[in-house]
Structures are given as structure tokens and as C-alpha cells.
Amino acid sequence: MADIEYSEQGSRHRNALGTRVLGGIAFAVAAACLLPMLAVALAAITGGTDTISHLIRTVLPGYALTxxxxxxxxxxxxxxxxxxxxxxxxxxxxxxxxxxxxxxxxxxxxxxxxxxxxxxxxxxxxxxxxxxxxxxxxxxxxxxxxxxxxxxxxxxxxxxxxxxxxxxxxxxxxxxxxxxxxxxxxxxxxxxxxxxxxxxxxxxxxxxxxxxxxxxxxxxxxxxxxxxxxxxxxxxxxxxxxxxxxxxxxxxxxxxxxxxxxxxxxxxxxxxxxxxxxxxQSGKRHAxxxxxxxxxxxxxxxxxxxxxxxxxxxxxxxxxxxxxxxxSEQNLLSKRYVGFIRNSLTLAGTAAFVTVCAAICVGFFQRLKPGRNSATAAYLARLGYAVPGGVIAVGLIVPFAAFDNTLDAWMRATFDISTGLLLTGSIWLLVAAYMVRFLAAALGAYEGGQSMVHSNMDAAARSLGQTPFGTLRRVHLPILTPSLLTALLIVFVDVMKELPATLIMRPFNFDTLAVQAYRLASDERLEGAAVPSLAILAVGLLPVILICRQVGRNR
Structure with a gap:
């Protein structure tokens, strides 16, 4: 009897630990989504009134009206x-x-x-x-x-x-x-x-x-x-x-x-x-x-x-x-374009994977422990869809550049070692910007599939001794595979097309197809810009084909 009680206590402890870990990840994701907005507000407030006064006198009215x-x-x-x-x-x-x-x-x-x-x-x-x-x-x-x-x-x-x-x-x-x-x-x-x-x-x-x-x-x-x-x-x-x-x-x-x-x-x-x-509908049947x-x-x-x-x-x-x-004289199979394609696929694939993992953590935590805290985390995670990529880029670069500069100054003063910019201008900070921007789309796709998983399945998994992560891995993820693949595809294509955040945050000499198309068009080399544009379009057709199939089924 004591062994049974000990086993039940251990199972409850593992479940509580799994829930806390999942909650910690969900709140970390929510904080990451909130950080750019807070950083932009703080940087704007501390920037002084001279700049904003000059903007109001010169360009701000024109920007607003346009x-x-x-x-x-x-x-x-x-x-x-x-x-x-x-x-x-x-x-x-x-x-x-x-x-x-x-x-x-x-x-x-x-x-x-x-x-x-x-x-x-x-x-x-x-x-x-x-x-x-x-x-x-x-x-x-x-x-x-x-x-x-x-x-x-x-x-x-x-x-x-x-x-x-x-x-x-x-x-x-x-x-x-x-x-x-x-x-x-x-x-x-x-x-x-x-x-x-x-x-x-x-x-x-x-x-x-x-x-x-x-x-x-x-x-x-x-x-x-x-x-x-x-x-x-x-x-x-x-x-x-x-x-x-x-x-x-x-x-x-x-x-x-x-x-x-x-x-x-x-x-x-x-x-x-x-x-x-x-x-x-007030009627008893739908006509x-x-x-x-x-x-x-x-x-x-x-x-x-x-x-x-x-x-x-x-x-x-x-x-x-x-x-x-x-x-044009552009060749998608040339070494240069292969680099653009590789960079685009690396960013899009990494960002899609990270974003969908974040959506799973936030969505599953809300299901596992419904309440005000989990709902707040999910709400903050969705805010990014309303924030333009340029704003997210500025909101992430400002605090992380300050951190890098502070760390470098301390290392120079203490150990006479320069750390340089560890995070600013890195791929991972750009991936974080993509995650903030497109997490709402991935979360929507995940929650749409999660609604099809009956709560009895969770109860059955818990009765068989599964931890929250075990329930997620063995029950939810196999059922949600189509929804997760859809979420991956949506985020992948959105990242391929994203331009302002990529332009501002990309590492030095790390160009993508979107950046190459923008650069050629800015130089009035429109025929050249058509080649990377067609590649972006080809990728963008994938989720549209899925939508078209769904439209056909709805008839």
C-alpha cells in the first residue's frame, strides 16, 4: 500500500514539474513577444523631445497622412x-x-x-x-x-x-x-x-x-x-x-x-x-x-x-x-543564387521549427492548465501578428545591442577581452523576430487541430501514468500532425516573403531571395529582380494550394 502511495506521489510530482516547466516556457515565449513593444516604447520615451519635435515639424504629418x-x-x-x-x-x-x-x-x-x-x-x-x-x-x-x-x-x-x-x-x-x-x-x-x-x-x-x-x-x-x-x-x-x-x-x-x-x-x-x-439562427433547421x-x-x-x-x-x-x-542574366543555379536560396531556406526552416515549437508550448499549456495566467500568455503570444516587422526589428535590436555593448565594455575593463556583438546581427536574433511576428499564425493552426482532441484522451493518458510531456508526445502530436505541418508551411512561406525585418536584422553578407529581389529592383534592374521574385512566388503557392483544396471541399 505504501508503494502505491509512493508511486502516486511520484507521479503527481512529475506532473507538477512538467506543468511548471511547460508554463515557464510559455511565459518565456510571451515575454519574448512583449519585449519588442516594451523596448520600442522605452527607446522612444528616453530618446528625448528634440527628435520627436523635429519629426512633428518635418516628416511626421506626411507619414501619417500617407x-x-x-x-x-x-x-x-x-x-x-x-x-x-x-x-x-x-x-x-x-x-x-x-x-x-x-x-x-x-x-x-x-x-x-x-x-x-x-x-x-x-x-x-x-x-x-x-x-x-x-x-x-x-x-x-x-x-x-x-x-x-x-x-x-x-x-x-x-x-x-x-x-x-x-x-x-x-x-x-x-x-x-x-x-x-x-x-x-x-x-x-x-x-x-x-x-x-x-x-x-x-x-x-x-x-x-x-x-x-x-x-x-x-x-x-x-x-x-x-x-x-x-x-x-x-x-x-x-x-x-x-x-x-x-x-x-x-x-x-x-x-x-x-x-x-x-x-x-x-x-x-x-x-x-x-x-x-x-x-x-432563429429557425430550427438550416436552409x-x-x-x-x-x-x-x-x-x-x-x-x-x-x-x-x-x-x-x-x-x-x-x-x-x-x-x-x-x-535577365540571373541564374538560379549559379553559386551566388544557391547561396541566396540556402540562406532563405535556412532562415525559413529554422524560424518555422522554432515558431511551431513555441506555439505547441503555449497552446498545450493553456489546455493543460486553463485559467487567467495561461490565457494571458496566449494573448501576449498573439500580439506579434499586429506588429509590423520593422517595429519588431527595432524593438529587438535596441535592447540586445545595449546588452552586447555593456557586456563588451565590462569584459574589456575586467579581462581586457572584447566580446564584440554576440547577439546583435546574429541569425538567432532574426529567428526570434520571425517567431514574434508569425507566432499567432502557428498558434491558430495548432489550436484548430487541438480542438479535435477530446479531453478524455488527456484523462486516459494521465491515468496510465503519462507526464504532461508524455501526453503531448504520445497522444497529441501524432493526432495533430496535419495541423502542425500546415503551421510549419504557413510560417515557412511568410518568412520567405518577409522583407523589413530581414533587411534591418540580417547578419552581414547574409542575403536572402527577398533581399536580393529588393536590391536589384532598387537599382532599377527589374529584369534581374524577376528571378528571385519567381522563386519566392513558387514557394508562396504551396499554402495557397492548400487553401484552394479547402475551398473546393467547402462547396
Missing amino acids: TLLLVGLVACGTFCLGVGAAWLVTMTRFPGVRLMEIALVLPLAFPAYVLAYAYTFVLDHPGIVQSTLRQVTGWGPRDYWFPEIRSTEGAAIMLILVLYPYVYLLARAAFLQQSATAFLAARALGSSPWSAFWKVSLPMARPAIAGGVLLAVMETIADFGTVAYFGVQTFATGIYTSWFSMADRAAAAQLALCLLSFALLLAVIERTQRGKAKYY AMPASELHGWQAVAAFILCAIPVVLGFLLPVVILVQMGMD
């Missing part, structure tokens, strides 16, 4: 494209609708800055469109007006074309889940299909649509490659300019704080509206929304309207990039 204008244009554009396309493929039937409902997701594979390179090559003054126009008409450079692609409006169009799938996917899911009861009641009361959509279906889908638009807006304020290449002065470009061109860390931190405040405000709005997103059969010019118009964003956001850019790449 950023707000860009946000407004992207919000309106993604709303119109995403909701319109979702309604057409969900509520109407026309030839090619099955193809369109999947193809509308494809532009999500493109980074906005790659799209900017392709369209600049075609639409800029030396491009084929304006060159052909001058040849046909005999006009000179000052004899005609042509829309300027390198502008705030041009950047907004690039962002709209790659970000509208966020709104499309969420709006389409909301329309599919709606019951036809309210819509048919409105039609029976004399409302036209358009009126019923505007007064009934759209308000019921509002929370999902608002969530998609806010996601697009947060990606917009985080964008650096597109606005930097087009010469649009936003907070993102201001941070990079202050850090590198002006070597003014205080100005960079204060601009980062402004951008961080705006991003967190959007995150609070998104979470608040999601918390209020409750719609209850599928009726789809209208379109014929003649209506069917043609619906197909064209759905095809326009697919052609402009995917097919045409792919054709342009392939043509550009064929005319």
Missing part, C-alpha cells in the same frame, strides 16, 4: 473586390464558377512588392505600354498623360490585388454559413435581390468581412517593399530611413512607436468586433442560400468581374515575371 490614405484605399478596395467576388461565386451560377471560386485565392501567393516590380516593368515610362503608345501616336514624353504607377494610388492597387483574398475567403465562408430564411423573407416582402443582399446578407456577414478588411489593413501598414520601391513615404519607410540613412535610433524608435500604437489600435478593434460577432442561375450577358459579366482580379493579381504578373526572367 499611411492613412493608403489604409483607406486598401480597405475600400479589398472590401469591394472581396465581398463582390464572394457574393458572385456563392450566390450565383454561371459557366466557370467552380474555377473562379478557387482561382480567386491565387493572388494571395504574391508578395505585394513582387507585383510592384512586374507592373512597373510594364507600365513605367520605358515600359512596353508607354513605349508602344509613343510609337503608335508619335507623341513625345510630354505630349500625353499616363497614370503614374509609382504613387500612393499605385501602391494601393498592388496591395489591394494581393490582399483582397483575405476578405474574399472570410466573406465567402460567412455567406455559405448563412441560412436562407431571412433572405427569402426579405424577397417575399418585395425586396430585390440587391436590396435583400444589402439589407440582410451583408449585415449578417459584417463581422467576418470586417475581420478580413482589418487583416488587409494590418498587412498594409506593415508593408515596406512596395511603398519603398514606389517612393511612398509611410511610417514603414520612415523607420528604415531613420535607422540606416540617418543613423538616428531615437527617431526610428519614435516612428516605430507611432506605427505600433496604430497597429495595436487596429488589433483591439479587430478583437472587439470579433467578440461581438454573434449571430444566432442553404438559394443560388441564382445566370444566363446570357449576365453570366458573361459575372465571369469577367471574377476574372479581372485573378488576371491582374496572378496570371498577368506571372507572365510578365517569366518574360523578365528570361531576358
Whole structure:
């Protein structure tokens, strides 16, 4: 009997120890996600008022107005494209609708800055469109007006074309889940299909649509490659300019704080509206929304309207990039490009593994010990999705550079040894930035799979003497393999496309495909930039294919 009691006490001790270790890791991850924001705020406050006063008198109003204008244009554009396309493929039937409902997701594979390179090559003054126009008409450079692609409006169009799938996917899911009861009641009361959509279906889908638009807006304020290449002065470009061109860390931190405040405000709005997103079906059964059969010019118009964003956001850019790449002197198989590919794969693979491991620790701790502490850790871990990469980069470099400099000064004074920069400029600090930025995506994928694991499985594992880590290894991970692979793939692709954090934090002489594409485009070598851009696009297609398969199953 004593042996049994001793065994039970040992099992409880091991379980408690495992829970404490897991909790310690989860809180360490949450602290790592909170550190950049605290560091940016502290650096901005201690930077003095001279810098911020100068910024207010000079560039800050311009940064704010341009950023707000860009946000407004992207919000309106993604709303119109995403909701319109979702309604057409969900509520109407026309030839090619099955193809369109999947193809509308494809532009999500493109980074906005790659799209900017392709369209600049075609639409800029030396491009084929304006060159052909001058040849046909005999006009000179000052004899005609042509829309300027390198502008705030041009950047907004690039962002709209790659970000509208966020709104499309969420709006389409909301329309599919709606019951036809309210819509048919409105039609029976004399409302036209358009009126019923505007007064009934759209308000019921509002929370999902608002969530998609806010996601697009947060990606917009985080964008650096597109606005930097087009010469649009936003907070993102201001941070990079202050850090590198002006070597003014205080100005960079204060601009980062402004951008961080705006991003967190959007995150609070998104979470608040999601918390209020409750719609209850009053009927006893769910009736599928009726789809209208379109014929003649209506069917043609619906197909064209759905095809326009697919052609402009995917097919045409792919054709342009392939043509550009064929005319360039860049060779993906050369030793130099093999190095870029190796660096990109090393960063993306390492960051994906570390990020998914962190998501497992945070998610499993919340399941193992639900309560305020674990919920707080999970909430802090999700904050990174709302923080632009440039802000995270500044927030990590400032404290770790101070640590490295302090340690080096102490070692010099004590042992006459210089330690240099141990952490600043290292791959591991860059991987930490990626983890903070993309942990929310990995955590969402993990929790989606974890919800399918019944709590009885945990109880059975504990009754068989399994520790928390044993339960995770032998029960959860085998069941969650598909969700974990999805999380790995999502983070891997996001890291491949990430530009601002990589530009600011990468080690010396450690360039990636994204950095190479940005450098070539900045030097106006657009044909060369097409080659690494196509490689990034090829990798970006992988999660989009998974999303397309899911869209096909949902029909």
C-alpha cells in the first residue's frame, strides 16, 4: 500500500514539474513577444523631445497622412473586390464558377512588392505600354498623360490585388454559413435581390468581412517593399530611413512607436468586433442560400468581374515575371543564387521549427492548465501578428545591442577581452523576430487541430501514468500532425516573403531571395529582380494550394 502511495506521489510530482516547466516556457515565449513593444516604447520615451519635435515639424504629418490614405484605399478596395467576388461565386451560377471560386485565392501567393516590380516593368515610362503608345501616336514624353504607377494610388492597387483574398475567403465562408430564411423573407416582402443582399446578407456577414478588411489593413501598414520601391513615404519607410540613412535610433524608435500604437489600435478593434460577432439562427433547421442561375450577358459579366482580379493579381504578373526572367542574366543555379536560396531556406526552416515549437508550448499549456495566467500568455503570444516587422526589428535590436555593448565594455575593463556583438546581427536574433511576428499564425493552426482532441484522451493518458510531456508526445502530436505541418508551411512561406525585418536584422553578407529581389529592383534592374521574385512566388503557392483544396471541399 505504501508503494502505491509512493508511486502516486511520484507521479503527481512529475506532473507538477512538467506543468511548471511547460508554463515557464510559455511565459518565456510571451515575454519574448512583449519585449519588442516594451523596448520600442522605452527607446522612444528616453530618446528625448528634440527628435520627436523635429519629426512633428518635418516628416511626421506626411507619414501619417500617407499611411492613412493608403489604409483607406486598401480597405475600400479589398472590401469591394472581396465581398463582390464572394457574393458572385456563392450566390450565383454561371459557366466557370467552380474555377473562379478557387482561382480567386491565387493572388494571395504574391508578395505585394513582387507585383510592384512586374507592373512597373510594364507600365513605367520605358515600359512596353508607354513605349508602344509613343510609337503608335508619335507623341513625345510630354505630349500625353499616363497614370503614374509609382504613387500612393499605385501602391494601393498592388496591395489591394494581393490582399483582397483575405476578405474574399472570410466573406465567402460567412455567406455559405448563412441560412436562407431571412433572405427569402426579405424577397417575399418585395425586396430585390440587391436590396435583400444589402439589407440582410451583408449585415449578417459584417463581422467576418470586417475581420478580413482589418487583416488587409494590418498587412498594409506593415508593408515596406512596395511603398519603398514606389517612393511612398509611410511610417514603414520612415523607420528604415531613420535607422540606416540617418543613423538616428531615437527617431526610428519614435516612428516605430507611432506605427505600433496604430497597429495595436487596429488589433483591439479587430478583437472587439470579433467578440461581438454573434449571430444566432432563429429557425430550427438550416436552409442553404438559394443560388441564382445566370444566363446570357449576365453570366458573361459575372465571369469577367471574377476574372479581372485573378488576371491582374496572378496570371498577368506571372507572365510578365517569366518574360523578365528570361531576358535577365540571373541564374538560379549559379553559386551566388544557391547561396541566396540556402540562406532563405535556412532562415525559413529554422524560424518555422522554432515558431511551431513555441506555439505547441503555449497552446498545450493553456489546455493543460486553463485559467487567467495561461490565457494571458496566449494573448501576449498573439500580439506579434499586429506588429509590423520593422517595429519588431527595432524593438529587438535596441535592447540586445545595449546588452552586447555593456557586456563588451565590462569584459574589456575586467579581462581586457572584447566580446564584440554576440547577439546583435546574429541569425538567432532574426529567428526570434520571425517567431514574434508569425507566432499567432502557428498558434491558430495548432489550436484548430487541438480542438479535435477530446479531453478524455488527456484523462486516459494521465491515468496510465503519462507526464504532461508524455501526453503531448504520445497522444497529441501524432493526432495533430496535419495541423502542425500546415503551421510549419504557413510560417515557412511568410518568412520567405518577409522583407523589413530581414533587411534591418540580417547578419552581414547574409542575403536572402527577398533581399536580393529588393536590391536589384532598387537599382532599377527589374529584369534581374524577376528571378528571385519567381522563386519566392513558387514557394508562396504551396499554402495557397492548400487553401484552394479547402475551398473546393467547402462547396
